[in-house]
Amino acid sequence: MPGSSTLVGVHPRYRWEQPPTCGTVETMPPRDVVTQGSAPSTAIAASAVEVAKEYGAGDTAVHALRGVSIDFPAGEFTAIMGPSGSGKSTLMHCLAGLDTPSAGTVRIGDTDLTGLGDKAMTELRRDRIGFVFQSFNLVPTLTARENITLPCDIAGRDVDQQWMDTVVSRLGLAARLEHRPSELSGGQQQRVACARALVGRPAIIFGDEPTGNLDSRSSAEVMSILRAATDEFGQTVVIVTHDPRAASFADRVVFLADGQIVNELRDPDADGVFEVMRHLDDNGVVNGSADGDSRSGALADEDQ
Numbered sequence: 001m002p003g004s005s006t007l008v009g010v011h012p013r014y015r016w017e018q019p020p021t022c023g024t025v026e027t028m029p030p031r032d033v034v035t036q037g038s039a040p041s042t043a044i045a046a047s048a049v050e051v052a053k054e055y056g057a058g059d060t061a062v063h064a065l066r067g068v069s070i071d072f073p074a075g076e077f078t079a080i081m082g083p084s085g086s087g088k089s090t091l092m093h094c095l096a097g098l099d100t101p102s103a104g105t106v107r108i109g110d111t112d113l114t115g116l117g118d119k120a121m122t123e124l125r126r127d128r129i130g131f132v133f134q135s136f137n138l139v140p141t142l143t144a145r146e147n148i149t150l151p152c153d154i155a156g157r158d159v160d161q162q163w164m165d166t167v168v169s170r171l172g173l174a175a176r177l178e179h180r181p182s183e184l185s186g187g188q189q190q191r192v193a194c195a196r197a198l199v200g201r202p203a204i205i206f207g208d209e210p211t212g213n214l215d216s217r218s219s220a221e222v223m224s225i226l227r228a229a230t231d232e233f234g235q236t237v238v239i240v241t242h243d244p245r246a247a248s249f250a251d252r253v254v255f256l257a258d259g260q261i262v263n264e265l266r267d268p269d270a271d272g273v274f275e276v277m278r279h280l281d282d283n284g285v286v287n288g289s290a291d292g293d294s295r296s297g298a299l300a301d302e303d304q
């Protein structure tokens, strides 16, 4: 693999360059996992039961999800893949309380999202869910430090300074904390977004194509960080991605097609993910990429 002069210690399956950081790391599980008092390996951080989502009605109704049931065990890293239009974003948005299912049940930890009022839903998203978006979503007028602590500041919660220092050091951001987003590279901005998600120790972190705007090196850094978030911090992570290389950082890849879960790979490698995606595309499921090549994306560039 090109550019692998320094090999990663984060995950045995992948040999990318290590994020430019890293001292000793303490393990501090997400708050919800601690307070539930259960072993992280057996607790369920989030779940969907028979979740359906329809947009519109009648002849023009779009069935984005058709009865999806899935558990996300605490401390596990899941990637959701599938052809364009298969329902990946809809599923993630329903899980994260950003969209409401037409039927079925979504839980974050023990909390059933069905019927939660606006205020309770806002508090749940703020206190128990971390987000990493493709577009970073940092506040341009705030420094990296202020962006990282923003969710805690809004919630009126004290920042655990020791934990903040651990996360910032692990993500290689210590020298960048007083910089504004415009003074940071895309990879650094996404690392700030990862730090923001991690500092609150949420029950679960959702990533919506977190490497979609990054070059191959920054993509590998961000995926290594999300991998480390589970391996070293006991964090639960769920991402949507189009990139088999990015998905191969996960513990499992769940494949959607036409609003249903159609396959799952454990301990995936990029070639195995690519094969499943090619099979889904070959079976007539609409693929949004012009050439039908599911390997498009930043990490796949490394093969070029």
Ligand SMILES: Nc1ncnc2c1ncn2[C@@H]1O[C@H](COP(=O)(O)OP(=O)(O)OP(=O)(O)O)[C@@H](O)[C@H]1O
Pocket: 055, 056, 062, 063, 064, 082, 083, 084, 085, 086, 087, 088, 089, 090, 091, 288
């Ligand atoms: N707000 C909406 N109104 C109507 N249809 C929608 C809406 N959002 C999504 N859809 C439809 O639901 C289906 C699933 O969309 P979704 O965005 O979840 O797919 P996806 O797998 O994330 O696609 P992509 O990989 O292209 O982002 C698609 O047919 C889409 O057109």
